[in-house]
Amino acid sequence: MTARLAVIRDEAKLSFGMLPQVLGYHLRRAQIAAFKHFARTVTAAEGITPGLFGMLQVIAANPGLAQNRLAEVMEVDRSAIFKVVNQLEGRGLIARTPSDHDRRSNCLTLTEGGLAALARMEALVVAHETEFAGPLSPDERATLTSLLQRLYRGQNDLPGGSRP
Amino acid sequence: MTARLAVIRDEAKLSFGMLPQVLGYHLRRAQIAAFKHFARTVTAAEGITPGLFGMLQVIAANPGLAQNRLAEVMEVDRSAIFKVVNQLEGRGLIARTPSDHDRRSNCLTLTEGGLAALARMEALVVAHETEFAGPLSPDERATLTSLLQRLYRGQNDLPGGSRP
DNA sequence: TATTGTTATACTCTATAACTATA
């Protein structure tokens, strides 16, 4: 509490060159801030990372989803999904069940414990969202979400995609 | 070119649960899109990643910067900066010079080749920015930048910080 | 004693390729 003013970091003198003119720079900083806030609030309490929470959301919202489809939707490699599914299964949150139609496929579903854990996580994520997005008004949050969506949807070669 | 319409992915049927209501989800997707676009345009031509380009920008804008300060400003560990500086030095883009005032410190400066390479990179980054931010109007880009800054600046415990 | 750069180490994420079993 003492030498607060004296520390006024000389960072202020530093220039960041053209970085402030690059959208990706601000996107990266904002995303890092979001992950750190998520870590302090959700991960610290329930031990789930943003990526794993996203996987759980998609599995919960689409019961019986195959690993294959999960990999497509989350746009990660099959070998990466394999490790993710191993972690979630190892923690008892989801179950792998061989498909009846195609015995190569694993159908993914949440266990009872997984559903209970997910409910706790969702409450924490809502709280995280409220606090993290706190600096912005509801209108501004909607605007930001819309601008971000147009940005990453605009990168697709096929216009009019239907990703959320 | 043939079965375009037939492929209309069943992704459309899938639900993403509450993810679309989470700001960090959209931030992550937008940032991944930005990195991929950067990779296709800038990295493919000049072999520089977004992170290394950021380092070069800060070094170029603050000649003689110590590794120590660079680590502070970029908010990464000293040991991580060490590897970054090794890479940039190994490629002949920057030079390490022991400081006169403090012989522990390395002053970082761009070499002549580094300045030339940076000029080429900057032209590519401007083109990348124009194309990547293309879906948004100039006003919308300014709005987005402002909202992102308020978001990640809002996470600091000290209000009124002076980071770009 | 504290700081700067360095080194070793490890852990996560991501990406690639090869293997198996099914289709």
Place this chain on the structure above:
DNA sequence: TATAGTTATAGAGTATAACAATA
């Protein structure tokens, strides 16, 4: 032959702790 899952492996990125030289 093609696909789903698995396995091994390797490369970035990040973090910690310990060390030598210097302050």
